[in-house]
Amino acid sequence: MVTTADQNLVRKFNTAVVLNILRHHAPLSRAELASNSGLNRSTISAIINVLLEDKLVQETILQSDRIGRPGMLLELNPSGGFAVGIEIGVDFISMVVTDFVANVLWRQRVNFNPSEEQETFFERAYAMTERALGEGYSRGLRPLGIGLGVPGLIDLRLGELKFAPNLGWENIPLRQLWTDRFHLPVFVDNEAKAAALGEYYFGAARGLSNFIFLNAGVGLGSGIMIDGKLFRGSHGYASEVGHMIMNPQGELCGCGKRGCWETQVGPRAVIRRFRETLRQGVPSTVLHAADNDLDNITFETVANAALQGDAAALAAMQEVGGQLGFGIANLINIFNPQMVVLGGELNYASKILLPVVEQVITNNAMRLESQDLKIVASMHGRDACVMGAAALVLDDILHEPGFTNNNSKGEYYV
Numbered sequence: 001m002v003t004t005a006d007q008n009l010v011r012k013f014n015t016a017v018v019l020n021i022l023r024h025h026a027p028l029s030r031a032e033l034a035s036n037s038g039l040n041r042s043t044i045s046a047i048i049n050v051l052l053e054d055k056l057v058q059e060t061i062l063q064s065d066r067i068g069r070p071g072m073l074l075e076l077n078p079s080g081g082f083a084v085g086i087e088i089g090v091d092f093i094s095m096v097v098t099d100f101v102a103n104v105l106w107r108q109r110v111n112f113n114p115s116e117e118q119e120t121f122f123e124r125a126y127a128m129t130e131r132a133l134g135e136g137y138s139r140g141l142r143p144l145g146i147g148l149g150v151p152g153l154i155d156l157r158l159g160e161l162k163f164a165p166n167l168g169w170e171n172i173p174l175r176q177l178w179t180d181r182f183h184l185p186v187f188v189d190n191e192a193k194a195a196a197l198g199e200y201y202f203g204a205a206r207g208l209s210n211f212i213f214l215n216a217g218v219g220l221g222s223g224i225m226i227d228g229k230l231f232r233g234s235h236g237y238a239s240e241v242g243h244m245i246m247n248p249q250g251e252l253c254g255c256g257k258r259g260c261w262e263t264q265v266g267p268r269a270v271i272r273r274f275r276e277t278l279r280q281g282v283p284s285t286v287l288h289a290a291d292n293d294l295d296n297i298t299f300e301t302v303a304n305a306a307l308q309g310d311a312a313a314l315a316a317m318q319e320v321g322g323q324l325g326f327g328i329a330n331l332i333n334i335f336n337p338q339m340v341v342l343g344g345e346l347n348y349a350s351k352i353l354l355p356v357v358e359q360v361i362t363n364n365a366m367r368l369e370s371q372d373l374k375i376v377a378s379m380h381g382r383d384a385c386v387m388g389a390a391a392l393v394l395d396d397i398l399h400e401p402g403f404t405n406n407n408s409k410g411e412y413y414v
């Protein structure tokens, strides 16, 4: 016997299918939607009527069908609502407001001192969220939800940050905190996994079902897409590739172990290598610009100098590019992806890093594994994670559509 619950589930599933086809292939006519989805015309019409009423879909160009009747094409409606994406970094908070098709309407990035009180940090993050929501409302849009990307291990069921090695935080009920304040759907995920989702929906890996996203900031996170799904492991903590131990005698890592991959390839590693290179007497213009004080040197300074051909900076970047390449070659041998996307701070110097990484991969990954592989920089640069946080909200709607006109989650009756 087919129950009402079964029917609702089927309607939800069919609606998600229609939304996802439109996301990839719009504009489409109702007839094309029917043939693409395998659903019959009357089901498509019923779904589209509800989506039009809910403003998630809009009619666009008028076209004539094959027998000359006028018909409208359909596409996702950018004004379907707005999402707030929040990235909590180790020393910054970044936010975006996007419309329903991920156009950025507003963005803000604020640095903070990681040694500052957790309470102060949260008050600032809440104030920024308030501002972001105001920006969305001021454009006459309804809020679809808030997505949070965090550099740590997340309990997805609870929306709780279990452990963030580089922040030194443990057991923070992020979803609860944001829901209590803002009374909207809140989605929490690891920053790099969120960013992988962002690349999948509206970035460099759009539509690819097997790819690896690497995010290098203070730490090195990843999102691994396997057959169109993010790989999460048994407890949801999978793909911590930054903590692969590459050298047991190496630098101490934020996780407490030594020689993790992230100690070799992040911006901190670039600065460390650069200092070592200077000590070896390689000349550089950077030291003068930093008033001869090694402590004033930032990753951006070194990356910029390398881009301008500074010998010491270039040597440091190439060394780090090599280490990055070895780790990626290992990942390619394990996962055989179609693409590897580099995001975060390293993206900044991708012009120098990519050729080095590609060379190391050619020399070290198995030939058949790396066939037709593309290594690219993230389309969103250092905004990859914050865009991914917004993608968490859009992903939920595209997979679990269920709006009513009063903004609360309900069921579709189609």
Ligand SMILES: [Zn+2]
Residues within 6 Å of the ligand: 242, 243, 253, 254, 255, 256, 257, 260
């Ligand atoms: Zn580690």
